[in-house]
Structure formats: C-alpha cells, structure tokens
Amino acid sequence: MEYPKKVDNLYLERLDGELCVYDWERKMVHALNPTAASVLEMCDGQTSVAQMAARLEEELNVPQAENVVWLSLAELEQADLLAEKVGDSKTLSRREMLKAMGVAVALLPVVTSIVAPTPAQAQTCVPNCTYIDFIPTQISCEEWWQNSISPEIPEAVLCSASSRDVGDGFQECTFEYFDPEGEGCRMENGAENFD
Amino acid sequence: MVVESLGSQTGRQPLPVGLIVSTRYEAGSDWQPQPLTPARALLALMDNTVATRQRPEKTMPILKQAVTGAAAITSKRGEARTIAPLLLKYLTVDPQGGHNGVSKES
Numbered sequence: 403m404e405y406p407k408k409v410d411n412l413y414l415e416r417l418d419g420e421l422c423v424y425d426w427e428r429k430m431v432h433a434l435n436p437t438a439a440s441v442l443e444m445c446d447g448q449t450s451v452a453q454m455a456a457r458l459e460e461e462l463n464v465p466q467a468e469n470v471v472w473l474s475l476a477e478l479e480q481a482d483l484l485a486e487k488v489g490d491s492k493t494l495s496r497r498e499m500l501k502a503m504g505v506a507v508a509l510l511p512v513v514t515s516i517v518a519p520t521p522a523q524a525q526t527c528v529p530n531c532t533y534i535d536f537i538p539t540q541i542s543c544e545e546w547w548q549n550s551i552s553p554e555i556p557e558a559v560l561c562s563a564s565s566r567d568v569g570d571g572f573q574e575c576t577f578e579y580f581d582p583e584g585e586g587c588r589m590e591n592g593a594e595n596f597d
Numbered sequence: 598m599v600v601e602s603l604g605s606q607t608g609r610q611p612l613p614v615g616l617i618v619s620t621r622y623e624a625g626s627d628w629q630p631q632p633l634t635p636a637r638a639l640l641a642l643m644d645n646t647v648a649t650r651q652r653p654e655k656t657m658p659i660l661k662q663a664v665t666g667a668a669a670i671t672s673k674r675g676e677a678r679t680i681a682p683l684l685l686k687y688l689t690v691d692p693q694g695g696h697n698g699v700s701k702e703s
Contacts, residue, residue, distance in 0.1 A: 413653045413654055413657065415639070415657040415658065415661055417635040417636050417639060417661060417664065417665070418635055420634055420635060420636035421636065422636050422639050422640065422643075422657060422661075424649070424653035424657065426653070429650055431640055431643050431644075431649065431653075432640075433634075433636035433637050433639065433640040434636065435634070435636070514637060514640060516640060516643070516644050518643065518649040518650045518653075519643075519644060519645065519646065519647055519649065519650070520647070520650065521647050562622075562623070563623075564623065564624070
C-alpha cells in the first residue's frame with residue numbers, strides 16, 4: 403500500500419494532538435494517541451509512506467519514523483480504519499522498536515477502541531447468564547471478554563467479571579452477562595442460565 | 598421555594614467539569630487510579646452515551662467540551678464508602694466563588 407487511505411464514513415474530533423474517531427459503519431469509537439492520529443490524518447490516498455514519515459519526524463520528532471508509520475498503519479488496519487490492507491512484511495513489533503530502534507514508548511502509536519453503546523447497555527445490567535473460563539493471568543478477564551468472547555456474542559452485555567488465581571499462571575474468570583436474546587445462554591463452555 | 602431560602606446561592610454560569618472518573622465496582626479491588634488522556638477520557642464518556650450511535654457529530658463535540666480542562670482518572674473500585682473520600686481528595690474548593698477545581702496531585 404503505497405498511498406494509504408482511511409475508510410469513508412468517519413467522524414473525527416481532535417483533542418490536543420489526539421484524535422477521537424467514530425466509525426459510522428461499524429459503530430465503533432476509537433481514541434488515537436498523537437502518533438496514530440497524525441498518521442491517520444495523513445491517510446488521504448495521496449500521501450506516501452515516505453512523505454508521512456518525513457512529516458512525522460518533523461512534527462513529532464519521531465526517530466525511525468518510517469518504521470513508526472508502518473506500525474501505525476498496522477494498528478489502524480487492525481481497527482478497520484484503513485480502506486486497504488497493509489502488508490505486514492515491513493512492520494516491526496512494538497517490542498522490536500523499543501529495543502532496537504530506541505523509540506520512546508510515548509511515540510509509539512496507540513489505538514483504543516470500543517463499540518458504541520446500545521440502549522440495552524444503558525440499562526442497569528442484570529445478568530441472565532454466567533460463563534466460566536480459564537485463561538492466562540497476563541490478560542485481565544475484561545480484556546479476555548472484549549477480545550475473545552464479545553466478538554462471538556456482540557449483543558451480550560458484560561455485567562461483571564471476577565478473577566480467581568488457580569496457579570500455574572492461570573486464572574478462573576467468572577463472567578456474568580446479559581444476553582438480550584433471552585433464549586438461554588449461548589456460550590457453551592460452562593454456560594448456565596440463571597432461570 | 599427558591600434555593601436562596603435554604604441559604605444557598607444560584608449559579609449563573611455553567612460550572613466546568615473538574616474531574617472525570619471512569620470506574621467499575623469489583624469486590625475487594627484496590628483503588629489504583631491511573632490518569633486518562635483527553636481522548637481516552639472522551640472514549641470513556643462515549644462508552645456511557647447511548648446517543649453516540651445515532652448522533653456522534655453532536656455528542657462528541659459536547660463531550661469534548663466536558664473533557665477539555667478536566668482531570669480524568671480510571672481504576673476499578675471497591676466499596677463506595679472507601680472510595681468517596683479518596684475522590685474528594687482530588688478536588689479543591691475555591692473559597693471565593695464556590696467553584697470546584699481540581700488538584701492534579703493524587
């Protein structure tokens with residue numbers, strides 16, 4: 403992708419160099435730190451990666467700017483904010499950049515995303531399902547829900563998540579959630595309907 | 598009944614938002630507040646704004662005003678009676694105008 407382009411149907415709001423983005427199509431809201439924000443704003447389909455890197459180096463004093471641009475593009479692609487896919491051959495990991503390139507953590511791109519809430523989510527969360535899973539302790543129960551479970555049942559609302567250390571680097575996560583389908587809980591492993 | 602009859606004052610200007618706290622109850626959790634950047638604070642507010650889906654072009658600028666100039670923190674919390682005094686420590690009161698400001702110190 404020589405001239406990256408952001409997807410259409412975005413609403414952008416800038417805050418002190420950061421950017422908040424609403425994706426009309428996917429109903430997602432994203433918060434971008436200054437590096438990711440600058441790169442996204444340059445994704446107009448007419449600015450090359452090399453031009454982006456030059457501008458990033460000039461505006462934010464980012465060393466190894468081209469690598470940072472590629473990492474930013476990978477983050478933006480993961481958030482479905484780019485119209486075309488980024489080839490991953492040129493993308494270094496965050497760890498590689500920190501170690502080998504000497505790029506400060508604050509200069510690395512960060513994109514944080516949420517799904518815009520639905521009216522059902524605005525109500526007091528009364529769980530009608532519970533689900534228990536065993537996951538590594540490196541990730542929180544909430545992150546596990548957001549990354550692994552929520553995509554399978556996007557309409558379900560997590561009411562609470564509690565953790566219990568079971569040793570060997572694992573934890574037992576108990577998720578209580580509201581499933582608006584009302585036809586029983588659809589998570590098979592450990593699922594149990596309160597009714 | 599007017600508020601003055603109760604010994605209070607009526608404000609004429611909107612008060613600025615002093616502190617945004619993004620928190621969720623979790624039994625037994627420690628209060629460990631971390632600062633939020635303005636964009637992350639806006640994200641936290643939008644996560645609790647149903648109108649976001651229908652009218653982001655309205656809700657985002659309004660919430661941006663709320664976020665601008667306000668301190669923002671996030672943490673899981675235990676019991677409210679324990680956390681409330683800690684939150685109040687973030688706030689200072691201007692004795693001249695009764696305006697709530699924010700201490701950046703934790």
